[in-house]
Amino acid sequence: MSDDIFDGPVGDRLDRLARRIYAVMVDAQCRDWTAERPDRVGFARLGQARHQVVLAAKRYGRSVPMSFDVAAAAVGAATSVVFAVLTLLLVDDPAAPLTLALTLAGALLVGEAGSGSVKWARRRRARSGPAPIDDPLVHADLTRRLEACAAAARSDPDPAASGAADELKVAIAWLDEVRDAMLRR
Structure with missing residues:
Protein backbone atom coordinates (compact mmCIF):
# COMPACT_ATOMS: atom_id res chain seq x y z
CA MET A 1 0.00 0.00 0.00
CA SER A 2 1.09 3.51 -0.68
CA ASP A 3 2.18 5.57 2.30
CA ASP A 4 0.05 8.50 1.21
CA ILE A 5 -3.54 7.96 2.37
CA PHE A 6 -4.77 10.44 -0.25
CA ASP A 7 -2.96 8.74 -3.17
CA GLY A 8 -5.31 8.25 -6.12
CA PRO A 9 -9.06 8.38 -6.61
CA VAL A 10 -11.33 7.18 -3.82
CA GLY A 11 -12.47 4.13 -5.79
CA ASP A 12 -8.89 2.95 -6.27
CA ARG A 13 -8.07 3.52 -2.61
CA LEU A 14 -11.15 1.53 -1.56
CA ASP A 15 -10.10 -1.27 -3.90
CA ARG A 16 -6.66 -1.44 -2.24
CA LEU A 17 -8.23 -1.28 1.21
CA ALA A 18 -10.61 -4.14 0.44
CA ARG A 19 -7.69 -6.28 -0.73
CA ARG A 20 -5.67 -5.46 2.41
CA ILE A 21 -8.59 -6.25 4.72
CA TYR A 22 -9.13 -9.50 2.83
CA ALA A 23 -5.48 -10.48 3.35
CA VAL A 24 -5.70 -9.77 7.09
CA MET A 25 -9.02 -11.65 7.27
CA VAL A 26 -7.63 -14.76 5.54
CA ASP A 27 -4.58 -14.74 7.82
CA ALA A 28 -6.82 -14.49 10.88
CA GLN A 29 -9.05 -17.29 9.62
CA CYS A 30 -6.08 -19.57 8.92
CA ARG A 31 -4.67 -18.89 12.36
CA ASP A 32 -8.01 -19.69 13.95
CA TRP A 33 -8.35 -22.94 12.03
CA THR A 34 -4.87 -24.07 12.99
CA ALA A 35 -5.55 -22.94 16.60
CA GLU A 36 -2.41 -20.84 16.48
CA ARG A 37 -4.57 -17.93 17.52
CA PRO A 38 -8.09 -19.08 18.40
CA ASP A 39 -10.61 -16.34 17.74
CA ARG A 40 -13.95 -17.39 16.34
CA VAL A 41 -15.30 -13.97 15.42
CA GLY A 42 -12.29 -11.79 14.56
CA PHE A 43 -12.14 -12.83 10.94
CA ALA A 44 -15.92 -12.64 10.63
CA ARG A 45 -15.85 -9.03 11.78
CA LEU A 46 -13.08 -8.30 9.32
CA GLY A 47 -15.24 -9.89 6.64
CA GLN A 48 -18.07 -7.53 7.56
CA ALA A 49 -15.69 -4.58 7.35
CA ARG A 50 -14.49 -5.74 3.92
CA HIS A 51 -18.08 -6.14 2.77
CA GLN A 52 -18.84 -2.54 3.71
CA VAL A 53 -15.71 -1.32 1.90
CA VAL A 54 -16.74 -3.30 -1.21
CA LEU A 55 -20.22 -1.69 -1.06
CA ALA A 56 -18.61 1.74 -0.82
CA ALA A 57 -16.30 0.93 -3.74
CA LYS A 58 -19.31 -0.09 -5.83
CA ARG A 59 -20.72 3.39 -5.36
CA TYR A 60 -17.62 4.62 -7.20
CA GLY A 61 -18.11 2.11 -10.00
CA ARG A 62 -15.45 -0.29 -8.77
CA SER A 63 -16.00 -4.00 -8.49
CA VAL A 64 -13.53 -5.57 -6.09
CA PRO A 65 -12.74 -9.12 -7.20
CA MET A 66 -11.57 -11.78 -4.83
CA SER A 67 -7.85 -12.31 -5.03
CA PHE A 68 -6.79 -15.20 -7.26
CA ASP A 69 -3.43 -16.92 -7.05
CA ALA A 126 6.56 -13.53 4.01
CA ARG A 127 5.84 -13.82 7.72
CA SER A 128 7.89 -11.44 9.80
CA GLY A 129 6.82 -9.81 13.01
CA PRO A 130 3.38 -10.21 14.51
CA ALA A 131 0.44 -11.55 12.55
CA PRO A 132 -1.52 -8.80 10.80
CA ILE A 133 -4.58 -9.47 12.95
CA ASP A 134 -2.51 -9.04 16.14
CA ASP A 135 -0.66 -5.92 15.02
CA PRO A 136 -2.40 -2.81 16.40
CA LEU A 137 -0.64 -0.69 13.79
CA VAL A 138 -2.51 -2.54 11.03
CA HIS A 139 -5.83 -1.63 12.65
CA ALA A 140 -4.75 1.97 13.10
CA ASP A 141 -3.53 2.21 9.49
CA LEU A 142 -6.72 0.69 8.08
CA THR A 143 -8.90 2.96 10.22
CA ARG A 144 -6.92 6.04 9.18
CA ARG A 145 -7.22 5.14 5.51
CA LEU A 146 -10.95 4.41 5.83
CA GLU A 147 -11.49 7.76 7.57
CA ALA A 148 -9.63 9.55 4.75
CA CYS A 149 -11.81 7.80 2.16
CA ALA A 150 -14.95 8.63 4.16
CA ALA A 151 -13.95 12.30 4.31
CA ALA A 152 -13.40 12.33 0.55
CA ALA A 153 -16.74 10.58 0.01
CA ARG A 154 -18.59 13.08 2.21
CA SER A 155 -17.24 15.97 0.13
CA ASP A 156 -18.15 14.30 -3.18
CA PRO A 157 -20.94 16.22 -4.98
CA ASP A 158 -22.44 12.98 -6.35
CA PRO A 159 -25.11 11.80 -3.87
CA ALA A 160 -24.50 8.14 -4.68
CA ALA A 161 -20.78 8.49 -4.01
CA SER A 162 -21.33 10.53 -0.85
CA GLY A 163 -23.44 7.65 0.48
CA ALA A 164 -20.24 5.62 0.60
CA ALA A 165 -19.28 7.59 3.72
CA ASP A 166 -22.04 5.82 5.68
CA GLU A 167 -20.80 2.42 4.58
CA LEU A 168 -17.25 3.35 5.50
CA LYS A 169 -18.46 4.49 8.92
CA VAL A 170 -19.91 1.00 9.45
CA ALA A 171 -16.64 -0.57 8.25
CA ILE A 172 -14.72 1.53 10.77
CA ALA A 173 -17.09 0.35 13.50
CA TRP A 174 -16.40 -3.29 12.56
CA LEU A 175 -12.65 -2.65 12.66
CA ASP A 176 -13.04 -1.00 16.07
CA GLU A 177 -14.81 -4.12 17.34
CA VAL A 178 -11.93 -6.27 16.10
CA ARG A 179 -9.43 -4.01 17.85
CA ASP A 180 -11.46 -3.96 21.07
CA ALA A 181 -11.76 -7.76 21.09
CA MET A 182 -8.03 -8.02 20.53
CA LEU A 183 -7.36 -5.69 23.47
CA ARG A 184 -9.69 -7.67 25.75
CA ARG A 185 -7.67 -10.85 25.20
Whole structure:
Protein backbone atom coordinates (compact mmCIF):
# COMPACT_ATOMS: atom_id res chain seq x y z
CA MET A 1 0.00 0.00 0.00
CA SER A 2 1.09 3.51 -0.68
CA ASP A 3 2.18 5.57 2.30
CA ASP A 4 0.05 8.50 1.21
CA ILE A 5 -3.54 7.96 2.37
CA PHE A 6 -4.77 10.44 -0.25
CA ASP A 7 -2.96 8.74 -3.17
CA GLY A 8 -5.31 8.25 -6.12
CA PRO A 9 -9.06 8.38 -6.61
CA VAL A 10 -11.33 7.18 -3.82
CA GLY A 11 -12.47 4.13 -5.79
CA ASP A 12 -8.89 2.95 -6.27
CA ARG A 13 -8.07 3.52 -2.61
CA LEU A 14 -11.15 1.53 -1.56
CA ASP A 15 -10.10 -1.27 -3.90
CA ARG A 16 -6.66 -1.44 -2.24
CA LEU A 17 -8.23 -1.28 1.21
CA ALA A 18 -10.61 -4.14 0.44
CA ARG A 19 -7.69 -6.28 -0.73
CA ARG A 20 -5.67 -5.46 2.41
CA ILE A 21 -8.59 -6.25 4.72
CA TYR A 22 -9.13 -9.50 2.83
CA ALA A 23 -5.48 -10.48 3.35
CA VAL A 24 -5.70 -9.77 7.09
CA MET A 25 -9.02 -11.65 7.27
CA VAL A 26 -7.63 -14.76 5.54
CA ASP A 27 -4.58 -14.74 7.82
CA ALA A 28 -6.82 -14.49 10.88
CA GLN A 29 -9.05 -17.29 9.62
CA CYS A 30 -6.08 -19.57 8.92
CA ARG A 31 -4.67 -18.89 12.36
CA ASP A 32 -8.01 -19.69 13.95
CA TRP A 33 -8.35 -22.94 12.03
CA THR A 34 -4.87 -24.07 12.99
CA ALA A 35 -5.55 -22.94 16.60
CA GLU A 36 -2.41 -20.84 16.48
CA ARG A 37 -4.57 -17.93 17.52
CA PRO A 38 -8.09 -19.08 18.40
CA ASP A 39 -10.61 -16.34 17.74
CA ARG A 40 -13.95 -17.39 16.34
CA VAL A 41 -15.30 -13.97 15.42
CA GLY A 42 -12.29 -11.79 14.56
CA PHE A 43 -12.14 -12.83 10.94
CA ALA A 44 -15.92 -12.64 10.63
CA ARG A 45 -15.85 -9.03 11.78
CA LEU A 46 -13.08 -8.30 9.32
CA GLY A 47 -15.24 -9.89 6.64
CA GLN A 48 -18.07 -7.53 7.56
CA ALA A 49 -15.69 -4.58 7.35
CA ARG A 50 -14.49 -5.74 3.92
CA HIS A 51 -18.08 -6.14 2.77
CA GLN A 52 -18.84 -2.54 3.71
CA VAL A 53 -15.71 -1.32 1.90
CA VAL A 54 -16.74 -3.30 -1.21
CA LEU A 55 -20.22 -1.69 -1.06
CA ALA A 56 -18.61 1.74 -0.82
CA ALA A 57 -16.30 0.93 -3.74
CA LYS A 58 -19.31 -0.09 -5.83
CA ARG A 59 -20.72 3.39 -5.36
CA TYR A 60 -17.62 4.62 -7.20
CA GLY A 61 -18.11 2.11 -10.00
CA ARG A 62 -15.45 -0.29 -8.77
CA SER A 63 -16.00 -4.00 -8.49
CA VAL A 64 -13.53 -5.57 -6.09
CA PRO A 65 -12.74 -9.12 -7.20
CA MET A 66 -11.57 -11.78 -4.83
CA SER A 67 -7.85 -12.31 -5.03
CA PHE A 68 -6.79 -15.20 -7.26
CA ASP A 69 -3.43 -16.92 -7.05
CA VAL A 70 -2.49 -18.18 -10.51
CA ALA A 71 0.56 -20.14 -9.36
CA ALA A 72 -1.37 -21.96 -6.64
CA ALA A 73 -4.17 -22.79 -9.08
CA ALA A 74 -1.67 -24.11 -11.64
CA VAL A 75 0.08 -26.29 -9.05
CA GLY A 76 -3.28 -27.57 -7.81
CA ALA A 77 -4.44 -28.44 -11.34
CA ALA A 78 -1.14 -30.10 -12.22
CA THR A 79 -1.07 -32.25 -9.08
CA SER A 80 -4.69 -33.27 -9.66
CA VAL A 81 -4.00 -34.37 -13.22
CA VAL A 82 -0.79 -36.19 -12.31
CA PHE A 83 -2.50 -38.01 -9.44
CA ALA A 84 -5.47 -39.03 -11.59
CA VAL A 85 -3.32 -40.25 -14.49
CA LEU A 86 -0.93 -42.20 -12.25
CA THR A 87 -3.78 -43.76 -10.29
CA LEU A 88 -5.65 -44.84 -13.41
CA LEU A 89 -2.46 -46.28 -14.93
CA LEU A 90 -1.64 -48.31 -11.83
CA VAL A 91 -5.02 -49.89 -11.05
CA ASP A 92 -6.24 -53.14 -12.61
CA ASP A 93 -9.65 -51.92 -13.80
CA PRO A 94 -9.53 -48.14 -14.43
CA ALA A 95 -13.04 -48.06 -15.92
CA ALA A 96 -14.75 -49.41 -12.80
CA PRO A 97 -17.18 -46.84 -11.35
CA LEU A 98 -15.77 -47.10 -7.83
CA THR A 99 -12.21 -46.67 -9.12
CA LEU A 100 -13.19 -43.60 -11.12
CA ALA A 101 -15.07 -42.09 -8.19
CA LEU A 102 -12.21 -42.63 -5.76
CA THR A 103 -9.69 -41.33 -8.30
CA LEU A 104 -11.68 -38.14 -8.86
CA ALA A 105 -12.16 -37.57 -5.14
CA GLY A 106 -8.48 -38.23 -4.49
CA ALA A 107 -7.44 -35.94 -7.34
CA LEU A 108 -9.50 -33.10 -5.86
CA LEU A 109 -7.96 -33.58 -2.43
CA VAL A 110 -4.41 -33.85 -3.77
CA GLY A 111 -4.95 -30.78 -5.97
CA GLU A 112 -6.21 -28.78 -3.01
CA ALA A 113 -3.21 -29.92 -0.95
CA GLY A 114 -0.84 -28.85 -3.73
CA SER A 115 -2.52 -25.46 -4.02
CA GLY A 116 -2.51 -25.02 -0.25
CA SER A 117 1.16 -25.91 0.01
CA VAL A 118 2.08 -23.09 -2.40
CA LYS A 119 0.02 -20.60 -0.36
CA TRP A 120 1.46 -21.91 2.91
CA ALA A 121 5.03 -21.60 1.62
CA ARG A 122 4.43 -18.01 0.52
CA ARG A 123 2.90 -17.03 3.85
CA ARG A 124 5.69 -18.67 5.76
CA ARG A 125 8.33 -16.88 3.68
CA ALA A 126 6.56 -13.53 4.01
CA ARG A 127 5.84 -13.82 7.72
CA SER A 128 7.89 -11.44 9.80
CA GLY A 129 6.82 -9.81 13.01
CA PRO A 130 3.38 -10.21 14.51
CA ALA A 131 0.44 -11.55 12.55
CA PRO A 132 -1.52 -8.80 10.80
CA ILE A 133 -4.58 -9.47 12.95
CA ASP A 134 -2.51 -9.04 16.14
CA ASP A 135 -0.66 -5.92 15.02
CA PRO A 136 -2.40 -2.81 16.40
CA LEU A 137 -0.64 -0.69 13.79
CA VAL A 138 -2.51 -2.54 11.03
CA HIS A 139 -5.83 -1.63 12.65
CA ALA A 140 -4.75 1.97 13.10
CA ASP A 141 -3.53 2.21 9.49
CA LEU A 142 -6.72 0.69 8.08
CA THR A 143 -8.90 2.96 10.22
CA ARG A 144 -6.92 6.04 9.18
CA ARG A 145 -7.22 5.14 5.51
CA LEU A 146 -10.95 4.41 5.83
CA GLU A 147 -11.49 7.76 7.57
CA ALA A 148 -9.63 9.55 4.75
CA CYS A 149 -11.81 7.80 2.16
CA ALA A 150 -14.95 8.63 4.16
CA ALA A 151 -13.95 12.30 4.31
CA ALA A 152 -13.40 12.33 0.55
CA ALA A 153 -16.74 10.58 0.01
CA ARG A 154 -18.59 13.08 2.21
CA SER A 155 -17.24 15.97 0.13
CA ASP A 156 -18.15 14.30 -3.18
CA PRO A 157 -20.94 16.22 -4.98
CA ASP A 158 -22.44 12.98 -6.35
CA PRO A 159 -25.11 11.80 -3.87
CA ALA A 160 -24.50 8.14 -4.68
CA ALA A 161 -20.78 8.49 -4.01
CA SER A 162 -21.33 10.53 -0.85
CA GLY A 163 -23.44 7.65 0.48
CA ALA A 164 -20.24 5.62 0.60
CA ALA A 165 -19.28 7.59 3.72
CA ASP A 166 -22.04 5.82 5.68
CA GLU A 167 -20.80 2.42 4.58
CA LEU A 168 -17.25 3.35 5.50
CA LYS A 169 -18.46 4.49 8.92
CA VAL A 170 -19.91 1.00 9.45
CA ALA A 171 -16.64 -0.57 8.25
CA ILE A 172 -14.72 1.53 10.77
CA ALA A 173 -17.09 0.35 13.50
CA TRP A 174 -16.40 -3.29 12.56
CA LEU A 175 -12.65 -2.65 12.66
CA ASP A 176 -13.04 -1.00 16.07
CA GLU A 177 -14.81 -4.12 17.34
CA VAL A 178 -11.93 -6.27 16.10
CA ARG A 179 -9.43 -4.01 17.85
CA ASP A 180 -11.46 -3.96 21.07
CA ALA A 181 -11.76 -7.76 21.09
CA MET A 182 -8.03 -8.02 20.53
CA LEU A 183 -7.36 -5.69 23.47
CA ARG A 184 -9.69 -7.67 25.75
CA ARG A 185 -7.67 -10.85 25.20
